[in-house]
Amino acid sequence: MKLYKIFQLMALSICLALLVMTSLFVSAEDALAKVRIFGSIPGFAAIAQEIGGDKVEVTSLSKGYQDPHFVDAKPSLILVLNKADLLLYAGLELEIGWLPPLITGARNSKILPGNIGNFNCSTLISNILEVPITKVDRSMGDIHPGGNPHYWLDPRNGIAVARWVAERLKKIEPENASYYDEHLADFTKLLSAKIKEWDEKLAPYKGTQIVTYHKSWVYFSDWAGFDEVGYVEPKPGIPPSPSYVADLIRKLQEDNVRLILEESFFPQKAPALIVGKTGASLLVLPSEVGARDGINTYSDLFDAIVGEITSKLANHGKG
Amino acid sequence: MKMQIVAGNPGITNINRRFIIFVFAFLLFSPGVHKEVWGDEKNDIKKQMQELRQQMDSMQKKLQELEEKNKKLEEEAQKQKEEKEVEKALTETAPPPPPGGGLRGLIQSLNPDISVIGTFAAAYFSTDDPILHAEIDPENTGINLQELEVGFQAVIDPYFRADTFFALRRDIFEIEEAYFTSLLTLPLDLQIRGGLMRSKFGRINLQHREFQDFVTLALPAAAFLGEHLNPIGAEFNFLLPLPWFSELSASVNSSNGLETPTFQPSPDANNLGLLLYIAHLSNFFELSDDLSLNLGGSFATGSNGTSSTNRSNLYGADLFLKYNPLKYSSSYQQVWLQSEFMYRQAETPPEPEGNFSDWGAYTQVVYRFAKRWNTGARFDFVNTNNNSFVPAPGGEGLFPARKELNYTAMLTFNPSEFSRIRLQYEFDDPSFRSSYSAVFLQFEYSIGAHGAHPF
Numbered sequence: 001m002k003l004y005k006i007f008q009l010m011a012l013s014i015c016l017a018l019l020v021m022t023s024l025f026v027s028a029e030d031a032l033a034k035v036r037i038f039g040s041i042p043g044f045a046a047i048a049q050e051i052g053g054d055k056v057e058v059t060s061l062s063k064g065y066q067d068p069h070f071v072d073a074k075p076s077l078i079l080v081l082n083k084a085d086l087l088l089y090a091g092l093e094l095e096i097g098w099l100p101p102l103i104t105g106a107r108n109s110k111i112l113p114g115n116i117g118n119f120n121c122s123t124l125i126s127n128i129l130e131v132p133i134t135k136v137d138r139s140m141g142d143i144h145p146g147g148n149p150h151y152w153l154d155p156r157n158g159i160a161v162a163r164w165v166a167e168r169l170k171k172i173e174p175e176n177a178s179y180y181d182e183h184l185a186d187f188t189k190l191l192s193a194k195i196k197e198w199d200e201k202l203a204p205y206k207g208t209q210i211v212t213y214h215k216s217w218v219y220f221s222d223w224a225g226f227d228e229v230g231y232v233e234p235k236p237g238i239p240p241s242p243s244y245v246a247d248l249i250r251k252l253q254e255d256n257v258r259l260i261l262e263e264s265f266f267p268q269k270a271p272a273l274i275v276g277k278t279g280a281s282l283l284v285l286p287s288e289v290g291a292r293d294g295i296n297t298y299s300d301l302f303d304a305i306v307g308e309i310t311s312k313l314a315n316h317g318k319g
Numbered sequence: 320m321k322m323q324i325v326a327g328n329p330g331i332t333n334i335n336r337r338f339i340i341f342v343f344a345f346l347l348f349s350p351g352v353h354k355e356v357w358g359d360e361k362n363d364i365k366k367q368m369q370e371l372r373q374q375m376d377s378m379q380k381k382l383q384e385l386e387e388k389n390k391k392l393e394e395e396a397q398k399q400k401e402e403k404e405v406e407k408a409l410t411e412t413a414p415p416p417p418p419g420g421g422l423r424g425l426i427q428s429l430n431p432d433i434s435v436i437g438t439f440a441a442a443y444f445s446t447d448d449p450i451l452h453a454e455i456d457p458e459n460t461g462i463n464l465q466e467l468e469v470g471f472q473a474v475i476d477p478y479f480r481a482d483t484f485f486a487l488r489r490d491i492f493e494i495e496e497a498y499f500t501s502l503l504t505l506p507l508d509l510q511i512r513g514g515l516m517r518s519k520f521g522r523i524n525l526q527h528r529e530f531q532d533f534v535t536l537a538l539p540a541a542a543f544l545g546e547h548l549n550p551i552g553a554e555f556n557f558l559l560p561l562p563w564f565s566e567l568s569a570s571v572n573s574s575n576g577l578e579t580p581t582f583q584p585s586p587d588a589n590n591l592g593l594l595l596y597i598a599h600l601s602n603f604f605e606l607s608d609d610l611s612l613n614l615g616g617s618f619a620t621g622s623n624g625t626s627s628t629n630r631s632n633l634y635g636a637d638l639f640l641k642y643n644p645l646k647y648s649s650s651y652q653q654v655w656l657q658s659e660f661m662y663r664q665a666e667t668p669p670e671p672e673g674n675f676s677d678w679g680a681y682t683q684v685v686y687r688f689a690k691r692w693n694t695g696a697r698f699d700f701v702n703t704n705n706n707s708f709v710p711a712p713g714g715e716g717l718f719p720a721r722k723e724l725n726y727t728a729m730l731t732f733n734p735s736e737f738s739r740i741r742l743q744y745e746f747d748d749p750s751f752r753s754s755y756s757a758v759f760l761q762f763e764y765s766i767g768a769h770g771a772h773p774f
Contacts, residue, residue, distance in 0.1 A: 063608065066645050073774045074611055075564040075603035082508060082558060097771045104480060105773075107558065109504045112477065138737055138766075238735060239690055265648045267690075 040089035042289040064290025081106035091122035092149035141235025154219035213262035431473030434767035438465040446755035452541035508558035519599040539679030542720035545579035564603035583624030595621030613639040629666040651690040658682040677703035697727040722750035
């Protein structure tokens with residue numbers, strides 16, 4: 001057999017195999033028929049799961065223990081977004097470094113901006129914090145021109161997201177509208193009750209002065225009534241220099257700062273140094289669903305955060 | 320008497336007229352007479368008043384009843400409200416803000432994202448006459464502008480997006496890329512790119528200068544692709560229906576105006592078979608959450624310009640392996656390895672020596688050991704079975720890649736995501752002349768909104 005005939009045969013068989021596999025996948029898709037939802041961060045995915053119940057299939061593009069600013073735009077994510085019905089993302093340029101090429105590569109017009117499957121959750125948050133009122137430039141660090149994107153750390157915003165996720169799902173699948181409404185009602189009832197409970201727990205500590213590593217807790221502080229007096233990063237995204245840390249230590253010795261909060265994906269060297277020289281305690285907190293084992297839902301996340309903060313503050317000063 | 324009476328009458332009348340008038344008036348206005356003369360008006364009014372009073376009373380009663388009802392309703396509503404209070408209040412606290420309000424409206428514009436990336440390098444060579452492998456590399460001892468890349472990127476409409484990059488040097492203007500990408504859902508998960516673009520051949524050809532890990536271009540990329548292989552063409556990218564990411568790309572390109580070492584326009588322009596055809600298969604495997612592997616194979620064939628029938632075939636294999644331990648991301652440690660192999664066959668006129676083939680490869684490892692620091696090493700080489708230059712009537716001619724080895728080490732500091740300082744040492748060992756060393760100090764900055772890079 002001549003060489004080119006072998007090539008011909010190979011090409012033909014590859015084409016046939018592709019056809020067969022395509023048809024197999026198409027039929028498999030029909031059988032599944034669940035709404036495929038992807039959250040850029042696990043918090044949105046978790047909310048969508050509670051609203052969608054067993055009518056949806058939810059996946060998060062990033063891990064809970066990962067810095068949502070820096071996610072590898074792996075081609076495997078293109079493959080999953082290719083099949084997506086709904087993509088939830090934080091917006092405000094949180095995912096600017098990795099999500100746009102995935103959306104472009106996905107070849108899925110459903111999830112393009114402006115279409116029903118593209119859901120920028122920041123568009124429904126009424127109180128975006130830190131929206132710059134003057135012209136910004138990058139000498140201010142890695143700032144977000146649209147405002148601070150870490151709004152899911154205020155549980156009240158979780159309810160807003162849930163409500164609009166339900167709206168979208170009802171548009172995508174009108175036949176299951178009542179199902180989504182019920183789940184939304186359940187979720188809202190539970191979370192509202194939880195918020196009351198957390199509010200009560202946090203009430204004695206209103207006005208507590210805290211320092212955070214990144215400017216990622218402003219929404220949480222806004223809700224909990226904490227007073228953020230400093231940040232370990234001199235500017236967002238810029239790691240601290242020794243002289244800055246020394247200044248911060250001096251400042252904290254004067255103020256009555258009791259807590260330093262940070263996420264596990266930030267370095268703990270500088271915060272540990274600050275804690276050693278001042279009376280503050282360091283808390284490494286989960287900022288996302290899935291950041292630790294056992295944090296599987298949106299309210300699990302705040303149970304953990306509020307629980308750890310209040311117990312730390314209650315024991316503060318007692319040695 | 321009569322007279323008296325008559326006469327007296329006026330007197331009596333005079334005295335009593337007032338009395339009579341009074342009596343009349345009394346009679347007239349007395350209740351009984353009044354009744355008969357003026358009718359029972361007062362009584363009517365009284366009756367009406369009474370009726371009105373009754374009506375008022377009934378109205379009041381009704382009102383009270385209504386109020387009671389209302390109260391009950393309100394109480395019920397209150398109860399319902401209380402039940403739904405938290406729920407409702409909270410769900411309605413966040414209506415979507417009006418589009419285009421405040422500063423957000425000011426930021427909105429339909430201008431494309433504009434970015435400028437400047438790359439400068441100070442160089443020291445241990446020889447007076449270093450080999451310039453790629454035009455973008457630093458030429459001589461001194462300070463060089465390697466490239467000023469200007470990018471314009473935007474979505475065109477719901478169907479396409481456009482990316483345009485100009486590469487500028489002091490006296491050179493080059494359209495590095497200007498292409499559209501389809502955004503639609505097309506059959507067979509097809510995505511079309513068209514225009515002037517870096518072809519999907521291997522890995523480094525798709526990497527813009529600022530995305531590369533070293534100051535200079537690896538030898539095989541310089542020898543076979545030139546700066547970069549960026550013909551004008553149409554590219555069809557299919558996602559294969561496999562459990563892993565597998566993308567098959569095929570493109571047909573015109574090599575007109577292309578001055579790469581491998582592909583040059585044919586003197587006989589009217590030949591479809593001598594257009595530049597490129598195919599690429601890229602497979603991505605997520606070995607674990609932390610470990611990723613990309614394997615690719617490429618093939619390109621087209622006219623090499625040495626005659627109206629001669630063609631070059633270029634084969635490539637590429638590998639990319641990245642280890643990014645997510646659970647330990649506070650250390651920012653990552654390692655990635657990139658390697659490519661290229662093999663070229665060129666048909667050339669029988670004189671002086673006929674067809675030749677050459678090959679080359681590079682392997683580079685980069686270790687990011689802190690948030691802003693990384694270091695890496697690269698080994699690259701090219702080799703051939705033929706050493707003679709082949710002139711081309713229409714183009715620059717073909718140079719076989721003569722044996723050459725290169726060893727490189729680099730250290731990079733990124734003050735932020737938008738600036739970079741890179742120190743590099745390079746030892747170049749060609750077979751055809753004496754070896755030499757080079758040291759580079761590169762500074763790179765990026766301003767404006769530059770689109771994210773692919774994985």
